[in-house]
Amino acid sequence: MRFKTFFAFVAPSVFMMTLFIALPLVSVFIQSFQITQPVMQQLEVETCTPGFITQTCVTELKTVPIIGDDGKIQTTTQWVGLQSYRNVLQMDKVWEALSSGRLGDILQIDFWKALRFTLMFTLLTLPLVIGVGLLIALTVNNAARAFRGPVIFVSLLPFIVTPVIGALSIYWLFVGDGILTAMMERWSGTNISMFAQAWTIELLMYFYRVWHVAPFAFVIFYAGLQTVNMDTLESAVIDGASRWERLRHVIIPHLMPLIVFIALIHLMDCYRVFDEIIGFRAQAHVISLQWLTVDFLTPDDAGNRAIARASASAMLTMIGIVFLLILPLRRTWRDHKGGAH
Amino acid sequence: MSTTSKAMRQSFALRFSSNAFLVFWCVIAAFPILWIAVMSVKSPVDAFAQNPMDVIMGPNTLARGDGLSILDIILGLAVLYFAIRWMFTRLPALVARYSPSGWIVLGWLIGAAIYALAFLLVFFGLLPLILAPLNAVLGPLGDPVLGLTTQHYIAVWGENEFYRNFLNSMLVTAGVVTISLTVGTLAGYGLARSGSDLAFWLLILALIFRALPHSVLVAGYLPWFINSAEILRPLFGDLSPTLYGQPWAVIAVLVSINQPFTIWMLRSFFQNIPAELDEAARVDGCSHFQAFRRVIMPVMWPGVITTGLFSFLLGYNDYLVTSLLLDAQNQTMVPAIAGYFNRETTTTDQVEAVAAAVSITAPLFLLVMVFQRQIVSGLTAGAVKG
Numbered sequence: 001m002r003f004k005t006f007f008a009f010v011a012p013s014v015f016m017m018t019l020f021i022a023l024p025l026v027s028v029f030i031q032s033f034q035i036t037q038p039v040m041q042q043l044e045v046e047t048c049t050p051g052f053i054t055q056t057c058v059t060e061l062k063t064v065p066i067i068g069d070d071g072k073i074q075t076t077t078q079w080v081g082l083q084s085y086r087n088v089l090q091m092d093k094v095w096e097a098l099s100s101g102r103l104g105d106i107l108q109i110d111f112w113k114a115l116r117f118t119l120m121f122t123l124l125t126l127p128l129v130i131g132v133g134l135l136i137a138l139t140v141n142n143a144a145r146a147f148r149g150p151v152i153f154v155s156l157l158p159f160i161v162t163p164v165i166g167a168l169s170i171y172w173l174f175v176g177d178g179i180l181t182a183m184m185e186r187w188s189g190t191n192i193s194m195f196a197q198a199w200t201i202e203l204l205m206y207f208y209r210v211w212h213v214a215p216f217a218f219v220i221f222y223a224g225l226q227t228v229n230m231d232t233l234e235s236a237v238i239d240g241a242s243r244w245e246r247l248r249h250v251i252i253p254h255l256m257p258l259i260v261f262i263a264l265i266h267l268m269d270c271y272r273v274f275d276e277i278i279g280f281r282a283q284a285h286v287i288s289l290q291w292l293t294v295d296f297l298t299p300d301d302a303g304n305r306a307i308a309r310a311s312a313s314a315m316l317t318m319i320g321i322v323f324l325l326i327l328p329l330r331r332t333w334r335d336h337k338g339g340a341h
Numbered sequence: 342m343s344t345t346s347k348a349m350r351q352s353f354a355l356r357f358s359s360n361a362f363l364v365f366w367c368v369i370a371a372f373p374i375l376w377i378a379v380m381s382v383k384s385p386v387d388a389f390a391q392n393p394m395d396v397i398m399g400p401n402t403l404a405r406g407d408g409l410s411i412l413d414i415i416l417g418l419a420v421l422y423f424a425i426r427w428m429f430t431r432l433p434a435l436v437a438r439y440s441p442s443g444w445i446v447l448g449w450l451i452g453a454a455i456y457a458l459a460f461l462l463v464f465f466g467l468l469p470l471i472l473a474p475l476n477a478v479l480g481p482l483g484d485p486v487l488g489l490t491t492q493h494y495i496a497v498w499g500e501n502e503f504y505r506n507f508l509n510s511m512l513v514t515a516g517v518v519t520i521s522l523t524v525g526t527l528a529g530y531g532l533a534r535s536g537s538d539l540a541f542w543l544l545i546l547a548l549i550f551r552a553l554p555h556s557v558l559v560a561g562y563l564p565w566f567i568n569s570a571e572i573l574r575p576l577f578g579d580l581s582p583t584l585y586g587q588p589w590a591v592i593a594v595l596v597s598i599n600q601p602f603t604i605w606m607l608r609s610f611f612q613n614i615p616a617e618l619d620e621a622a623r624v625d626g627c628s629h630f631q632a633f634r635r636v637i638m639p640v641m642w643p644g645v646i647t648t649g650l651f652s653f654l655l656g657y658n659d660y661l662v663t664s665l666l667l668d669a670q671n672q673t674m675v676p677a678i679a680g681y682f683n684r685e686t687t688t689t690d691q692v693e694a695v696a697a698a699v700s701i702t703a704p705l706f707l708l709v710m711v712f713q714r715q716i717v718s719g720l721t722a723g724a725v726k727g
Contacts, residue, residue: 020593151367317557
């Protein structure tokens, strides 16, 4: 295929990705060094309240935004360098906490709190998803043929359900005296509230994510299991390999590329954990990096959006993506070069 | 197989625990979703009762006069069973007969809409009319035993005007699916048939874009979208739109966010179509575009439908982009649910939120039922090619 034809085919897609992915990235990068504020002026304002005999008048200096000719508040944009990053990272507080030895204080700062949760969430759910997915795939492969279709249907439900709704459906089972909380209270004899402290919410979030993603891993592993070489398995049996050894030395190596694939997708998706926070209404206790950016972007009570801080936090989130993708990308590059020769 | 079966035979304990785990998983997988469906048709006291049996049987709902008799349940299930059977056995043939050739997709859309309408009419219009006198005649068999009320659904769809959010969701989703498939199919075909380094780099770039958190991108759009009327004024004059709050701007954003995934997936589908097919067409004197239109398009539909399903899910399930880029007047369904959080003060509000959540899930449930095979093949196709 000549370059011109190739270009004609991919042009619409490339155009959209440039306009709506590449350019916004540049824009975010620039915004993170700028700050846009309304232009303020100080006015002497005399306010009078009716009093007995004479009016009581107070003159005070007020700071008000300048209204432009078009009736809108005038704004200026300044270059502030790394100021927004400093606002997000709050390094002074971090150093303070480090020097005084109270490491827990670092986790009081929003960004570090979000980073801690995002990383822990990503790394803890990864082995669980792969393990549970593999277990379901093995058991489905083991089940009678007639049951496989219905089981796949039921398994797809958690995967396909809207993430916010999925999280909500679990939230409603545990909220207040929801039936599962009530059941746990009956068993333990103590009063339990699942949404009053961070660690129980986090547990539910891990559970939700595994519930949501394990079907994806299961379907892929199940497809992989259909192509396991039966001859190899049989020779392993003849060599006296136990069931566990067969799994360990024949099946898992066969599934290894799929495990890598699922791990990569899972890392990408987990790193941007967001919907759980909304569904579990966890923002008071647990927040993630993506939630932090969205929170900056949401208008506050005065209707202002902290675009500069959002951009800084977005750029910091991107640094994590680079670390996440560096290994798989190097591998792909080596494969590509190897395949070319 | 018969020789290996003895060596491969599993002990009873292993088979039992394997199947037990499977049952356990199915319960966990389905329980939260089924349970909110049960909660949504009970009165608030029953829905948040501590005893599971109370939630299922709904004594309080029953006491308020909303309930089903044994006859209702049996007849209702029978109608449901035959409706679903008919959908899978007769409907495809009918659609195939009445839709003009080449417009099968449109035929399916219309067929599905008519079917849904007829089902709603029969199930919620005709059935209660028939059952009311029957229940009165039958005596003890006709006494209500299971509490069930549709009042929350009526409140959500009627008073709270949830249908507006539904229509917005449909608009955004339909736009996302059609545009991202049109753009993505061309690009996927181009990438699959070109072995150049440029194609490789494009794919790697798409992979990086796939990893970006959506909030990063939205942080890039927001200032531009809010001020777009002034920025575009020199170009379009007074016609220049404010992109913030426009569904079609959100469609464009979601299509772009979805592009990396779409082109990877479609590329792997096109790679499975033998290149000899379009080479033969080229030998016969077709240009690349003609070859694509006459030879590839007729055989590409399975891959396109699968990719379309995943685009649908992205548009339909999105919370982050739509909640930040649309305003309250044209909000889609998923962010609209957040509106219930703020109001959710009484238990009635809570059950209404549950009913709204079930309303959002129901179309997805149907989707899995109809397209299970395509979803599975799509998931695995992505994995095979990496």
